[in-house]
Amino acid sequence: MSLSVTRRTRLSTAWLFVLVPIVILLIAAPWWAGRADLRLMGEIALYMSLAVLWNLLAGYAGLVSVGQQAYVGFGGYLFFALTMLAGLHPFAALPLVVLAGFVISAPVAVLIFRLRGAYFAIGTWVVAEVFRLSFAQISSLGGGSGTSLSPSIVRSLADGRDAREAVAWWLALGAGMLVIGAVVWLLRSRQGVALTAIRDNELAARSLGIDIWRTKFTVYVVVSGLTALIGALIFLQKLRISPDAAFSANDWTAFVIFIVVIGGIGTLEGPILGTLVFFALRETLADLGTLYLIALGVVAIVIMLFAPRGLWGFLRDRWGVELFPLSRRVSGLAKKEA
Amino acid sequence: MSAILELQGVKKAFGAVVVADDQSWSLQPGEALGVLGPNGAGKTSMFNLVTGTLSTDAGTIRLDGQDITGWSAAKRCRAGIARSFQVPQPFAHMTVFENAYVAATQGAGLSGRAAEAHCLDVLDRTGLVAKSNVQAGGLTLLERKRLELSRALCAKPRVILLDEIAGGLTENECQSLIQTIRDVHATGVSIVWIEHVVHALLAVVSRLMVIDFGRKIAEGEPQAIMQSREVKEIYLGIEADA
Ligand SMILES: Nc1ncnc2c1ncn2[C@@H]1O[C@H](COP(=O)(O)OP(=O)(O)OP(=O)(O)O)[C@@H](O)[C@H]1O
Ligand SMILES: [Mg+2]
Numbered sequence: 001m002s003l004s005v006t007r008r009t010r011l012s013t014a015w016l017f018v019l020v021p022i023v024i025l026l027i028a029a030p031w032w033a034g035r036a037d038l039r040l041m042g043e044i045a046l047y048m049s050l051a052v053l054w055n056l057l058a059g060y061a062g063l064v065s066v067g068q069q070a071y072v073g074f075g076g077y078l079f080f081a082l083t084m085l086a087g088l089h090p091f092a093a094l095p096l097v098v099l100a101g102f103v104i105s106a107p108v109a110v111l112i113f114r115l116r117g118a119y120f121a122i123g124t125w126v127v128a129e130v131f132r133l134s135f136a137q138i139s140s141l142g143g144g145s146g147t148s149l150s151p152s153i154v155r156s157l158a159d160g161r162d163a164r165e166a167v168a169w170w171l172a173l174g175a176g177m178l179v180i181g182a183v184v185w186l187l188r189s190r191q192g193v194a195l196t197a198i199r200d201n202e203l204a205a206r207s208l209g210i211d212i213w214r215t216k217f218t219v220y221v222v223v224s225g226l227t228a229l230i231g232a233l234i235f236l237q238k239l240r241i242s243p244d245a246a247f248s249a250n251d252w253t254a255f256v257i258f259i260v261v262i263g264g265i266g267t268l269e270g271p272i273l274g275t276l277v278f279f280a281l282r283e284t285l286a287d288l289g290t291l292y293l294i295a296l297g298v299v300a301i302v303i304m305l306f307a308p309r310g311l312w313g314f315l316r317d318r319w320g321v322e323l324f325p326l327s328r329r330v331s332g333l334a335k336k337e338a
Numbered sequence: 339m340s341a342i343l344e345l346q347g348v349k350k351a352f353g354a355v356v357v358a359d360d361q362s363w364s365l366q367p368g369e370a371l372g373v374l375g376p377n378g379a380g381k382t383s384m385f386n387l388v389t390g391t392l393s394t395d396a397g398t399i400r401l402d403g404q405d406i407t408g409w410s411a412a413k414r415c416r417a418g419i420a421r422s423f424q425v426p427q428p429f430a431h432m433t434v435f436e437n438a439y440v441a442a443t444q445g446a447g448l449s450g451r452a453a454e455a456h457c458l459d460v461l462d463r464t465g466l467v468a469k470s471n472v473q474a475g476g477l478t479l480l481e482r483k484r485l486e487l488s489r490a491l492c493a494k495p496r497v498i499l500l501d502e503i504a505g506g507l508t509e510n511e512c513q514s515l516i517q518t519i520r521d522v523h524a525t526g527v528s529i530v531w532i533e534h535v536v537h538a539l540l541a542v543v544s545r546l547m548v549i550d551f552g553r554k555i556a557e558g559e560p561q562a563i564m565q566s567r568e569v570k571e572i573y574l575g576i577e578a579d580a
Binding site: 193194203204206329 | 420427432436441444446449
C-alpha cells in the first residue's frame with residue numbers, strides 16, 4: 001500500500017518558518033522594546049501560558065477547574081519563601097517551585113477527582129480558598145497583608161534596572177515557550193492521543209483501553225506544576241505578593257477562562273489567539289474604566305453566539321487550519337482511489 | 339477446550355427493570371455466537387456488563403479463566419475484549435484515521451509505524467480507508483457503524499462484541515460486511531454478534547442464543563433455534579429474514 005501517515009501540513013511547515021524569526025525577534029526584545037512594552041509582553045507571555053494550561057485541563061481533560069489560582073498563588077508564595085527565607089538564588093528556586101507544584105497537586109487531585117461536574121468546579125475553588133487562608137497565616141511572609149521581594153534578591157537577578165527587566169522578560173518568554181512546548185509534546189505523545197479521545201467521548205475512550213483517571217491525574221499534576229512556575233514568574237515581575245493578589249479568582253481564573261473561551265477551547269491555538277485578542281482589547285479599551293469590563297462581556301457574548309467553538313474553532317471548522325502539527329493525516333489516498 | 343469468555347449467574351437490574359437475570363453462558367475460543375432477542379431484552383446491557391461499562395449486581399465474568407468482574411473497562415479492552423456500540427460513539431472532532439489510531443495505540447498497545455500500518459490495514463478491510471482524513475463527526479450513520487467495527491478491530495481483540503452493525507445496509511453492502519466479519523473470524527478472533535438482520539447473522543455464527551427480559555431463554559444450533567417456539571413467539575410479526 002502506498003499510503004503513509006504524516007503530521008505536517010504545508011501550513012504547519014510554513015508556520016515553523018514564521019515562528020523561528022518571531023522567536024528570535026522576541027528574544028532580542030530588550031534591544032528594541034521600551035521598558036513598559038517589555039513588561040506588557042512579559043505579562044502577555046505569562047497569561048498565554050496560564051491560558052494554554054487551563055485549556056489543557058478544561059478543554060482536553062474535561063477538568064473544569066475554577067481554582068487554578070491555587071497554584072498561581074502557591075507558586076508565587078513558594079518562590080518568595082525559597083528566595084527570602086531559605087536564601088536560594090531565584091534560578092534555583094524556580095525548578096523547585098515546579099516540583100513542589102507536582103507534589104502538592106497530586107493529593108489534591110486524589111481528593112477532588114471524587115467530585116463530579118459542578119461539584120468538581122466548586123471543589124477546586126474551595127481548595128484555592130484553603131490555600132489562600134493558609135498562606136495568609138504565615139507571618140514570616142507578611143500574613144494577610146503580604147510582603148515585598150527583598151532588594152538583594154532582585155539585585156541577584158542582574159545588575160541594573162534594564163538588565164533585570166530583560167532577565168524578567170526572558171524568564172517569562174522562556175516559561176511561555178516551555179509551556180507551549182510541553183503541551184505540544186504531551187498532545188503528540190501516547191498520553192495526548194488518549195487525552196484527545198477523552199475530550200471527544202469518555203465512554204468510547206474507556207472502552208478502547210484508556211485509563212481515564214490516570215490520564216486526567218497526569219494532566220492535572222503537570223498543569224498544576226507548570227501553573228505554579230507561572231505564578232512564581234508573575235510575582236517576580238510584580239515584586240510584591242499578598243494573599244488577595246496571589247489567589248485572585250478574577251485575575252488568574254476568570255480572565256483566563258475568558259481568553260480560552262473566545263480563542264477556542266479544546267484547540268491548542270485557541271488560547272494563544274485568545275490571549276492576543278484579550279490584550280488588544282485591554283490595551284485599547286482600558287481607558288474606559290468599568291465600560292471596559294462591559295465591553296469584554298459583550299465580546300464574549302457575540303463570539304459565543306456566532307462562533308460557539310471560539311475564534312480558532314471557527315477558523316478550523318471553516319478551513320481546517322492547524323498551526324501546530326498535531327493531527328495525523330493519511331496521504332496517498334487520491335492515488336489509491338484512482 | 340476451556341471457554342475464552344464465560345458468564346456465571348450474572349445479574350443486573352435498573353430498579354424494577356431486570357436487564358440480566360441470572361445469565362450464564364460461555365464462548366469457546368474461535369467461536370462465533372449470535373444473539374437474538376426483542377427490543378429492550380437486555381442484549382446491549384449484556385455487552386455493557388461484559389466490557390465493564392456497566393457493573394454487575396451479582397455473578398462472575400471470566401476471560402480465559404481469569405475473573406475480570408472487578409476490572410475497569412479499559413483493562414478489559416487491553417486484555418482483549420473490544421466492542422462496537424449500537425449507538426455509535428465516535429471521537430467526533432478526530433479524523434477517521436485518528437479514531438482508529440486511538441484503538442491501536444491504547445487498546446492494542448501498538449506504537450509508531452506499526453500502529454499506523456495496522457489502522458490502514460483495518461480501514462482498508464472495512465472499506466473506510468478513503469474517508470481516513472474526514473472528521474468522524476461528519477460521517478453518515480452507516481459510516482459511523484463501520485467506524486465502530488474498525489475501531490474495535492484496531493484494538494486487536496481476542497473477543498469482539500458486535501452490536502447491530504448490519505441494519506440499513508443494501509444487499510451488496512451486507513454481503514461485503516459478512517465477508518469482512520468472516521475474515522476476522524478466520525484469523526481466530528472469537529465473536530459475539532447481536533443482530534436483527536438474521537440472514538447476516540446466520541451466514542457467520544455457528545450457535546445462537548436468545549435473550550428476553552434479561553434471561554437466556556434458548557441456546558443452540560442456529561437452524562434448531564430459528565425453528566423453536568421461543569423464537570417464533572418473540573419474532574411473531576417480525577420476518578425472520580428482514
Ligand atoms: N442505564 C440505564 N438505566 C436505566 N435503564 C436502562 C439503562 N440501560 C438500559 N436500560 C433499560 O434496560 C432495558 C434493556 O436495554 P438494552 O439496551 O440492553 O436492550 P437491547 O436488548 O439492546 O434492545 P435493542 O434491541 O432495542 O437494542 C431497556 O428497557 C432499557 O430501557
Ligand atoms: Mg441494543
